[in-house]
Amino acid sequence: MSDDAVLEVTDLHVSFPGEKGRPLAAVRGLSYQVRRGETLAIVGESGSGKSVSSMAAIGLLPTNAKVTGSVRFRGRELLGLNDKEMSRIRGAGIAMVFQDPLSALTPVYRVGEAIAAAIRVHREVTSDAAMRRAVELLELVGIPDPARRALAFPHEFSGGMRQRVMIAMAIANDPDVIIADEPTTALDVTVQAQILEVLATAKQATGAAIVLITHDLGVVAGFADRAAVMYAGRPVETAAVEELFAAPKMPYTAGLLSSLPRLDAGRGVRLRSIPGAPPSLAELGAGCPFAPRCAFAVDLCRTTEPELLEIGQGRAAACHRTGEGLDLMAGPSGDSGLADQDSDTAPEAASDAEGAPTEPEAPAKPEAAAVAEPIVGAEPVLTVRDLIKHHPLTKGSIIRRRIGTVRAVDGVSLDIAAGTTLALVGESGSGKTTTVMEILRLRTPQGGSISVLGQDLEALNQGRGVRRRAQPVRAGIAAVFQDPLASLDPRLPVGDLLAEPLRTHGHGKTAGRVRELLEMVGLEASHANRFPREFSGGQRQRVAIARALALEPRLVVLDEPVSALDVSVRAGILNLLADLQRELGLAYLFVSHDLAVVRHVADRVAVLNLGRIVEYGDADSVFEDPRHPYTRALLSAVPVPDPVVERQRERIVLPGDPPSPVVLDGDAEALRGCRFRSRCPLYAALEKPEARELCESTDPALTPVGDADRSAACHHLDAWVPALVQSGTVA
Amino acid sequence: MTAEELVLAQEESAMTAPEPVTLGRGRIVLRRFLRRKLAVAGLVILVLMFALAFIGPYLSSWNYKDQDYNNFLTGPSATHWFGTTQIGSDVYAQTMRGLQKSLIIGLLAAVLSTGVAGIVGATAGYFGGWTDRVLMWFVDLLLVLPSFLILAITSPLFHGRTWLLFVILLAAFNWMVTARMVRGLARSLREREFVTAAEVMGVHPLRIITRHLLPNMASLLIIDATLNVGGTIIAETSLSYFGFGVQPPDVSLGTIIADGTDSALNYPWLFYPAGVLLILTVMAVAFVGDGLRDAMDDAAGTASSTSTPGDAA
Ligand code: SF4
Numbered sequence A: 001m002s003d004d005a006v007l008e009v010t011d012l013h014v015s016f017p018g019e020k021g022r023p024l025a026a027v028r029g030l031s032y033q034v035r036r037g038e039t040l041a042i043v044g045e046s047g048s049g050k051s052v053s054s055m056a057a058i059g060l061l062p063t064n065a066k067v068t069g070s071v072r073f074r075g076r077e078l079l080g081l082n083d084k085e086m087s088r089i090r091g092a093g094i095a096m097v098f099q100d101p102l103s104a105l106t107p108v109y110r111v112g113e114a115i116a117a118a119i120r121v122h123r124e125v126t127s128d129a130a131m132r133r134a135v136e137l138l139e140l141v142g143i144p145d146p147a148r149r150a151l152a153f154p155h156e157f158s159g160g161m162r163q164r165v166m167i168a169m170a171i172a173n174d175p176d177v178i179i180a181d182e183p184t185t186a187l188d189v190t191v192q193a194q195i196l197e198v199l200a201t202a203k204q205a206t207g208a209a210i211v212l213i214t215h216d217l218g219v220v221a222g223f224a225d226r227a228a229v230m231y232a233g234r235p236v237e238t239a240a241v242e243e244l245f246a247a248p249k250m251p252y253t254a255g256l257l258s259s260l261p262r263l264d265a266g267r268g269v270r271l272r273s274i275p276g277a278p279p280s281l282a283e284l285g286a287g288c289p290f291a292p293r294c295a296f297a298v299d300l301c302r303t304t305e306p307e308l309l310e311i312g313q314g315r316a317a318a319c320h321r322t323g324e325g326l327d328l329m330a331g332p333s334g335d336s337g338l339a340d341q342d343s344d345t346a347p348e349a350a351s352d353a354e355g356a357p358t359e360p361e362a363p364a365k366p367e368a369a370a371v372a373e374p375i376v377g378a379e380p381v382l383t384v385r386d387l388i389k390h391h392p393l394t395k396g397s398i399i400r401r402r403i404g405t406v407r408a409v410d411g412v413s414l415d416i417a418a419g420t421t422l423a424l425v426g427e428s429g430s431g432k433t434t435t436v437m438e439i440l441r442l443r444t445p446q447g448g449s450i451s452v453l454g455q456d457l458e459a460l461n462q463g464r465g466v467r468r469r470a471q472p473v474r475a476g477i478a479a480v481f482q483d484p485l486a487s488l489d490p491r492l493p494v495g496d497l498l499a500e501p502l503r504t505h506g507h508g509k510t511a512g513r514v515r516e517l518l519e520m521v522g523l524e525a526s527h528a529n530r531f532p533r534e535f536s537g538g539q540r541q542r543v544a545i546a547r548a549l550a551l552e553p554r555l556v557v558l559d560e561p562v563s564a565l566d567v568s569v570r571a572g573i574l575n576l577l578a579d580l581q582r583e584l585g586l587a588y589l590f591v592s593h594d595l596a597v598v599r600h601v602a603d604r605v606a607v608l609n610l611g612r613i614v615e616y617g618d619a620d621s622v623f624e625d626p627r628h629p630y631t632r633a634l635l636s637a638v639p640v641p642d643p644v645v646e647r648q649r650e651r652i653v654l655p656g657d658p659p660s661p662v663v664l665d666g667d668a669e670a671l672r673g674c675r676f677r678s679r680c681p682l683y684a685a686l687e688k689p690e691a692r693e694l695c696e697s698t699d700p701a702l703t704p705v706g707d708a709d710r711s712a713a714c715h716h717l718d719a720w721v722p723a724l725v726q727s728g729t730v731a
Numbered sequence B: 001m002t003a004e005e006l007v008l009a010q011e012e013s014a015m016t017a018p019e020p021v022t023l024g025r026g027r028i029v030l031r032r033f034l035r036r037k038l039a040v041a042g043l044v045i046l047v048l049m050f051a052l053a054f055i056g057p058y059l060s061s062w063n064y065k066d067q068d069y070n071n072f073l074t075g076p077s078a079t080h081w082f083g084t085t086q087i088g089s090d091v092y093a094q095t096m097r098g099l100q101k102s103l104i105i106g107l108l109a110a111v112l113s114t115g116v117a118g119i120v121g122a123t124a125g126y127f128g129g130w131t132d133r134v135l136m137w138f139v140d141l142l143l144v145l146p147s148f149l150i151l152a153i154t155s156p157l158f159h160g161r162t163w164l165l166f167v168i169l170l171a172a173f174n175w176m177v178t179a180r181m182v183r184g185l186a187r188s189l190r191e192r193e194f195v196t197a198a199e200v201m202g203v204h205p206l207r208i209i210t211r212h213l214l215p216n217m218a219s220l221l222i223i224d225a226t227l228n229v230g231g232t233i234i235a236e237t238s239l240s241y242f243g244f245g246v247q248p249p250d251v252s253l254g255t256i257i258a259d260g261t262d263s264a265l266n267y268p269w270l271f272y273p274a275g276v277l278l279i280l281t282v283m284a285v286a287f288v289g290d291g292l293r294d295a296m297d298d299a300a301g302t303a304s305s306t307s308t309p310g311d312a313a
């Protein structure tokens, strides 16, 4: 195997000088090989060492990093090469695609020049020839009008287009290995699908091996041939992708797989959660690093770290109990994870004091569930009608002229009944965040109406004492934002953070309630004296949830509440939210771009595109039978973490980027007809000219669909036949 | 988190385990402050300086106004511990008196100036719009108007009044540049999500400013206040020319130093006692400021990044 491997990493160790002279081991013994034309995925969460290891391989680490082991590229040892030799190999032999292309592209060079320069560094060609080649490459990666776009600067491209440019640059010199570090993480799902396809094209065109570094198991399932799962700086399992997903041999992998919310699972299924959080490198002790979170841990696990042992053809796992034939997916007690077995793992006392303690589940109370049956369909807690929020787009810094309008929210209507969850789904620029902020700020809407807990905002904002009169409404609605590190003031201890809403709303004694809240979300009362920074990501989000619950609101707005969290702690947060909803009868407005998560939590969904709702209705019905072309495309773009399903799925890849909601002044054409037209696969496939004409001339309104309580905005809801879909499978 | 702090955190949780008490931010910062040796040393030095300034004069039989007509410009001796000046004043008594004045003037003016800068700057930055424009217009006006001009004009009004007025004046000419910096910071902090979170919770704007914005620029404010202490003590001398504040026969460290500088080489006793005390004061304040900053920062985890390189992976 090693003879035809283009990149061979053996026993790679990377450490950084830590505080007090103790080195921090970021990577502890990673080995892998990739052959030409093969895709290896390196999967892991934050701190697993997955990125550091590839940076080490291509010599891009800061000089204070200590790297040992061996990295061979086509038989040549790379470690220890000097900068000059290394940069010759980087680019020509090994190319990189980063998560954030904007920081990787030099802002002052036109993208064509940048690619041409990359070519000329490694090859003796004239600048004209290099430029021609650059345009070819841009065409290959699907940049429309490449000759003209080659003259544009990086900032003039959208995120997805920039990533294409990065890929074009990466393949410019026919590399043998492409290392792609989270290449799609910052992108929308529909764009992610495009980029994965471009990567596949690039692989075909160059025959290179791809090392794909990612945390997204769905992407792995669809794209990779083999995978190495990393945890705490070590590979803990390596296997062919099919085998890995079908029968994981290491509890961490199994836990990850069974904790993922899946598009093809039903609503409200309780996720199995892994307690605790990924360990920080500074606090690794002896023993299996996963032991504090592992449901199968035995005494041996706490004293001896397991080796990565070969357990079959191309398979290896690092676990003392691999040979015992345990049913890892089912959990230790043999029940299928539906009960709250995730609540029984006692937090490890040892790690608890270290600032990143384990994360116990909030105790689930089955009896409470029976009592507080949600009052579904009762009076609405939120009603939004034809909400409009436009703001002017101006240009020039001295004399500002108005050149257009950002139609961020353009007629959105929503209802949420007490105790239910409405999910707001959309890509960037769809207006979901604007909608949410319009609701949360409790101002009079620019157009349309909002009524929160039966209080119309326009009426609320009239007359005197608005601030005072608004307080009871504010107490009834709370918010949890995406990144708890950003939404919790870093300078306030948790106790003060939780007391803030209480004090604001005139509650004198707060200590008791703070303790109660902390316990409610599965934290300890003593955590009140710590600062947000001293918690793990999942725990911080629990603090944010506790703060939202302080005033016993009836509606909680959850703006991407798990997107910023590590995969293994998401399930815990989702379960917590489900428990709280059941116990407290909360209504949720759940904003997310992650359809798998939405599938898991939502009673109803609203799909947003360009500030409009294009499909709205009962979640089961929408997910099982999406009607609007956009919804269908979105659903088909979400990777399913199952290689068998994923590779057979029919995929609708939407062309282009999510369009921007900007309409320039005087551009009447932009407002005519269906605004989804430019990306609509159905429109593109329509044959009858009068059918197309309808899309071009008339803006479709939300119309009821079928007998279920749902609606969609498209003229040709019935015209959808699978044959019309241009399908393409990734991988 | 350093290993040392891990232990401390453990102690903390162990201490609070039986009866968890929710401490406020102030208590926690104080606790972390008290763990810093240098900061505590600074605080102790400051306290000792105050003690010296107010008890010291009683130890010697000379008063700062007294003149000894038998001793002009004599060096340190048993009768005059720090020697005497050209007109026969006792340098020890004068230095003690000067220390009294300077400590109070320096600390008070520094805190006042930084406080005004923080409040005005943060208010302008947070509210933006007209509030911002009016406040910044005022700041700019004060910046371009030469302070001595204003002093010259207002001087007859203030002449001979209490030195407290003088402290206010010192602060009044000092806060504008900081206010501008604070405003800039406030404008960017305003966009942060935790401010949005507080707003939608219904927290009062003034409370957002005092509780969220200002603590998040504590580093800047503390550094500013620290620098101001030394600065105002020196600046005070230049204002004395306008007939403000400390007037002969009264003295301050600043005036002593200013008078003694010329003869520092020939008659070092005129200069060194006051100079050393000034340096000690400024150093002690710097230690305290540093400690306070660290105590606030490491609580929030921003001073030394606790994230390990691997976390970025
Ligand atoms: S070695 Fe032990 S603790 Fe580690 S994964 Fe296996 S069973 Fe769990």
Ligand code: SF4
Residues within 6 Å of the ligand: A629, A630, A674, A675, A676, A677, A680, A681, A682, A683, A695, A700, A713, A714, A715, A716
């Ligand atoms: S109305 Fe036409 S363009 Fe719009 S979604 Fe339907 S088919 Fe596509």
